[in-house]
Amino acid sequence: MAALPAVVTANETETGTVVYRTPDGRLSPNLSEAWVVEDAERLEAALAELQTQQAIVCDPYAFPVKVEAGVPMPLSTRERIRSQGPTVALPRAS
Amino acid sequence: MYQYDEIDQRLVEERAAQFRGQVARRLAGEITEDEFKPLRLQNGVYMQLHAYMLRIAIPYGFLTSRRLRRLAHIARTYDKGYGHLSTRQNIQFNWIKLVDVPDILDELADVQMHSIQTSGNCIRNTTADAYAGVARDEIEDPRPWCELIRQWSTFHPEFAFLPRKFKIAVTGAPDEDRAAVRFHDIGLRILENAEGQRGFEVIVGGGLGRTPLVGEVIHEFLPQASLISYLEAILRVYNLFGRRDNKFKARIKILVDALGAAEFKRLVDEEWALIKDSAIDVTEEELERIRRYFIPAAYEELPSSDARLASFSLGKDRAFGQWVRNNTRHHKVPGYTIVTIAVKAPGQPPGDLTHEQMDALADLSERYTQGRLVVTHAQNLVLPDVKTEDLPALHAELLPLGLATANAGKLTDIICCPGLDYCTLANATSIPIAEAISARFDDVDYLNDIGDVSLKMSGCINACGHHHIGNIGVLGIDKRGEEFYQLMLGGAPGNDAAIGKILGPAFAKHEIVDAVDRVIQRYLTLRESPDEPFIDALRRVGLEPFKEAAYPDAKKDKRPAASARAASATTVAAPETQGT
Amino acid sequence: MLIIQDRAIVDDSFTHLDDDTPIPSAGDVTVTLSRLQSERERLAQHTGRVGVRLKSDQLPTDVAAELPLLDLIMVEFPKFTDGRGYTTGRLLRDRYGYQGELRAFGHVLRDQLFYMARCGYTSFVMAPGRSLESALEAFNDFSQSYQAAADERRPLFRRIAR
Numbered sequence: 001m002a003a004l005p006a007v008v009t010a011n012e013t014e015t016g017t018v019v020y021r022t023p024d025g026r027l028s029p030n031l032s033e034a035w036v037v038e039d040a041e042r043l044e045a046a047l048a049e050l051q052t053q054q055a056i057v058c059d060p061y062a063f064p065v066k067v068e069a070g071v072p073m074p075l076s077t078r079e080r081i082r083s084q085g086p087t088v089a090l091p092r093a094s
Numbered sequence: 095m096y097q098y099d100e101i102d103q104r105l106v107e108e109r110a111a112q113f114r115g116q117v118a119r120r121l122a123g124e125i126t127e128d129e130f131k132p133l134r135l136q137n138g139v140y141m142q143l144h145a146y147m148l149r150i151a152i153p154y155g156f157l158t159s160r161r162l163r164r165l166a167h168i169a170r171t172y173d174k175g176y177g178h179l180s181t182r183q184n185i186q187f188n189w190i191k192l193v194d195v196p197d198i199l200d201e202l203a204d205v206q207m208h209s210i211q212t213s214g215n216c217i218r219n220t221t222a223d224a225y226a227g228v229a230r231d232e233i234e235d236p237r238p239w240c241e242l243i244r245q246w247s248t249f250h251p252e253f254a255f256l257p258r259k260f261k262i263a264v265t266g267a268p269d270e271d272r273a274a275v276r277f278h279d280i281g282l283r284i285l286e287n288a289e290g291q292r293g294f295e296v297i298v299g300g301g302l303g304r305t306p307l308v309g310e311v312i313h314e315f316l317p318q319a320s321l322i323s324y325l326e327a328i329l330r331v332y333n334l335f336g337r338r339d340n341k342f343k344a345r346i347k348i349l350v351d352a353l354g355a356a357e358f359k360r361l362v363d364e365e366w367a368l369i370k371d372s373a374i375d376v377t378e379e380e381l382e383r384i385r386r387y388f389i390p391a392a393y394e395e396l397p398s399s400d401a402r403l404a405s406f407s408l409g410k411d412r413a414f415g416q417w418v419r420n421n422t423r424h425h426k427v428p429g430y431t432i433v434t435i436a437v438k439a440p441g442q443p444p445g446d447l448t449h450e451q452m453d454a455l456a457d458l459s460e461r462y463t464q465g466r467l468v469v470t471h472a473q474n475l476v477l478p479d480v481k482t483e484d485l486p487a488l489h490a491e492l493l494p495l496g497l498a499t500a501n502a503g504k505l506t507d508i509i510c511c512p513g514l515d516y517c518t519l520a521n522a523t524s525i526p527i528a529e530a531i532s533a534r535f536d537d538v539d540y541l542n543d544i545g546d547v548s549l550k551m552s553g554c555i556n557a558c559g560h561h562h563i564g565n566i567g568v569l570g571i572d573k574r575g576e577e578f579y580q581l582m583l584g585g586a587p588g589n590d591a592a593i594g595k596i597l598g599p600a601f602a603k604h605e606i607v608d609a610v611d612r613v614i615q616r617y618l619t620l621r622e623s624p625d626e627p628f629i630d631a632l633r634r635v636g637l638e639p640f641k642e643a644a645y646p647d648a649k650k651d652k653r654p655a656a657s658a659r660a661a662s663a664t665t666v667a668a669p670e671t672q673g674t
Numbered sequence: 675m676l677i678i679q680d681r682a683i684v685d686d687s688f689t690h691l692d693d694d695t696p697i698p699s700a701g702d703v704t705v706t707l708s709r710l711q712s713e714r715e716r717l718a719q720h721t722g723r724v725g726v727r728l729k730s731d732q733l734p735t736d737v738a739a740e741l742p743l744l745d746l747i748m749v750e751f752p753k754f755t756d757g758r759g760y761t762t763g764r765l766l767r768d769r770y771g772y773q774g775e776l777r778a779f780g781h782v783l784r785d786q787l788f789y790m791a792r793c794g795y796t797s798f799v800m801a802p803g804r805s806l807e808s809a810l811e812a813f814n815d816f817s818q819s820y821q822a823a824a825d826e827r828r829p830l831f832r833r834i835a836r
């Protein structure tokens with residue numbers, strides 16, 4: 001289980017889009033809308049619930065965040081890139 | 095180029111239909127993600143960091159203009175407008191929706207393409223020398239054999255759930271291995287004996303990843319007609335005895351290493367004795383049928399253009415001259431030249447092509463090279479059949495497309511995996527480092543002075559960027575959540591196969607480009623002459639001088655790791671600021 | 675229990691005995707390989723049909739000597755990614771000439787059936803909760819095959835003029 005506080009995430013099964021669980025139980029593509037879970041029990045419950053929705057999301061998991069100016073920020077580079085997109089410019093026509 | 099008959103065509107269509115059903119069952123919740131994963135992988139569908147990724151097979155790297163146009167269309171319609179050439183001569187799209195994949199597979203089937211077995215624990219796309227069919231040093235075109243292997247391995251019922259993935263490479267050029275056959279699960283080298291007969295040298299158990307190993311020869315001269323029964327014997331031994339308890343020890347190289355090549359060979363020979371000369375081996379007629387598709391197309395009768403090529407490279411137009419010098423190669427047919435399109439423009443991720451570039455290349459290929467293109471394992475493209483006299487015109491057309499970078503085989507012709515920008519398994523980003531190195535060495539004269547040297551980079555130990563076999567290898571690692579980079583030197587993929595050695599403690603992200611720079615500077619000062627390539631100089635003097643260069647402060651205070659980290663006085667801006 | 679046999683859904687006639695359950699006086703039974711070897715004489719006299727259950731790491735050579743006694747060989751696929759049973763099937767058919775019923779059990783899913791059938795399997799115990807009706811469709815996923823296997827000893831190019 002991820003260190004707390006943490007955010008619950010997964011990829012949408014149909015599209016692969018990265019989504020985060022919001023406080024009202026929706027799945028949002030914006031990390032800023034994510035529910036920052038502070039206690040282990042609720043985190044486990046949220047994960048367990050998403051586990052049962054595998055047709056909607058794939059392999060849900062939680063990752064630790066810190067809250068900056070009210071917005072969750074991932075502690076790992078991986079989750080930062082995952083939430084913001086590649087760190088390099090996408091190729092474009094020259 | 096092999097053309098599907100009705101049977102080949104029906105099979106790829108049936109495969110697309112099968113996957114449509116599998117996706118529907120997945121979305122209806124009838125199969126779990128765990129059960130779906132092996133199915134989607136066998137169709138090249140991965141879940142990456144941001145989205146699904148689809149890897150499309152380009153059998154032994156050979157494309158036609160029509161197929162490339164279809165790939166452009168897929169990039170435009172279903173992705174964010176670009177694709178990525180992989181080190182196994184395939185193409186992958188990074189932003190695919192699962193629900194679209196069945197439609198994409200239909201679109202591919204329409205042009206005789208597919209994504210069958212481009213991932214998963216099965217026999218993958220067979221790779222080949224990118225100059226197959228046109229190289230002067232080739233004794234036989236390996237592509238008919240690759241196609242034979244493709245058909246034998248496609249939906250092979252016994253080998254669809256191997257302990258781990260399985261990769262085969264073939265070369266028909268004994269003197270220069272451009273297919274890295276010693277680093278494949280099976281590598282095949284076509285050889286000719288004193289009597290003029292052809293056979294395969296069979297190499298098994300090579301590979302990179304966590305345990306890099308050079309393959310071992312288990313048959314020095316396999317009669318060509320016995321290829322399929324021999325492959326089947328190897329795969330059968332592997333399927334029964336390869337480890338399944340630990341996925342990091344499941345590749346055939348671990349089995350070969352654990353048993354020893356001699357014992358492994360004994361097991362294979364024992365099995366082979368029971369199946370060779372049976373119906374499974376290819377008939378002469380079938381081989382001829384396949385070979386007919388690879389008969390060289392209409393070449394004009396032209397005088398030799400070797401002198402012309404040489405004069406081009408020394409001509410007044412320096413940019414053109416440098417491009418000719420670095421990106422062309424002698425063709426076996428007089429008057430023709432093999433051209434490498436380096437998909438390595440500064441500031442572009444290595445191997446990435448936009449849909450506009452793909453369409454334009456399809457166009458150019460029709461006008462200059464009979465509609466044929468080849469994806470190389472160095473993540474470049476080859477135009478195999480360009481008339482030498484057309485080179486100036488071709489170069490002029492490549493320039494505005496950003497595809498005339500004259501760095502083939504040079505330091506900035508970097509092989510680079512997607513790394514942490516796309517890959518879920520990554521420990522560190524790799525593309526920003528490649529871009530920073532390209533920016534640092536963005537001068538063709540300087541690159542030519544440095545000469546031939548390969549730089550290969552992976553974002554984790556899985557080694558998709560082949561870092562172990564780069565003359566310079568860079569491996570991204572994770573140190574307490576920070577991206578660090580190990581530097582290794584001395585790797586080589588070809589007939590002089592070698593695995594690089596780690597130079598010392600890993601470098602922080604802002605130091606690695608400087609470290610590479612210092613290694614290059616040291617090479618420039620210690621080489622015996624400008625003709626001594628990097629790898630030769632390294633082999634002559636050993637690692638030590640390069641270690642000193644990479645860690646300049648190490649001796650003074652005897653704290654190599656810490657001091658090396660503090661050593662980068664001339665740091666470039668941290669590479670991650672270059673993107674987004 | 676319902677199984678797929680020769681592409682039809684049928685009731686399994688066999689009782690699958692663990693090593694401690696006494697062998698009944700009649701009826702079709704399967705036993706483990708070790709029990710087959712240790713109670714060979716007793717099983718040879720059995721009035722019902724006799725089958726053996728192989729683990730995925732048990733080789734065809736281990737059971738080759740017992741083939742005349744056997745009406746059924748069941749090969750376990752503990753996980754559907756464990757592909758040893760495909761080779762086991764082919765060797766039992768191609769090399770040892772086994773002609774009886776060959777059955778896959780364990781984590782058997784629809785998308786393996788085509789390959790299993792090609793490797794000589796004729797019956798299938800689907801993993802729990804799987805639709806047998808839908809699984810039957812999988813035998814028709816592909817209309818043709820390139821390679822030789824247990825179901826067709828000639829590769830495509832020896833079967834059809836291409």
Ligand code: SF4
Pocket residue numbers: 511512513514517518519520521552553554555556557558559
């Ligand atoms: S080497 Fe590692 S990071 Fe790079 S693509 Fe392969 S798995 Fe991903």
